[in-house]
Amino acid sequence: MLWIKAFHVIFMVTWFAALFYLPRLFVYHAEAKDEASNARFKIMERKLYFGIMTPSAILTIVFGGWLLSIGWQAYMIGYWMDIKLGLVALLVIYHLYCGHYVRLFKEDRNPHSHVWFRWFNEAPVLALVAVVILVIVKPI
Secondary structure, X not given: OHHHHHXXXXXXXXXXHHHHHHXXXXXXXXXXXXXXXXXXXXXXXXXXXXXXXXXXXXXXXXXXXXXXXXXXXHHOOOOHHHHHHHHHHHHHHHHHHHHXXXXXXXXXXXXXXXXXXXXXXXXXHHHHHHHHHXXXXXXX
């Protein structure tokens, strides 16, 4: 079980690294004025989303589901796991929303300013803080 937990945490860390970095790339991409920068950001966003972020998300969920299936009774004491799983669902939606922006930038149809993406970039930080507190402290 410790190996499963270790891989769950490893892939969660890589997923969050990408969740933090991709929206930051959107900030810079939205500010880019020249075609060379525009092309470079498209490549970086595609590789990060499809090469790191999505596989990390899938493996985080696979290993988390495996842990949950092994220790269902222990994890379902209190409501902390219910809330954590709800936050994971919101993170998956955020992840897919990032994919939507990867596609819009690829098609040169970004509708937002760099300031909007700076705010958009903060959502996974709040989720991470909440998830860590729920898992470690188990307040409810």
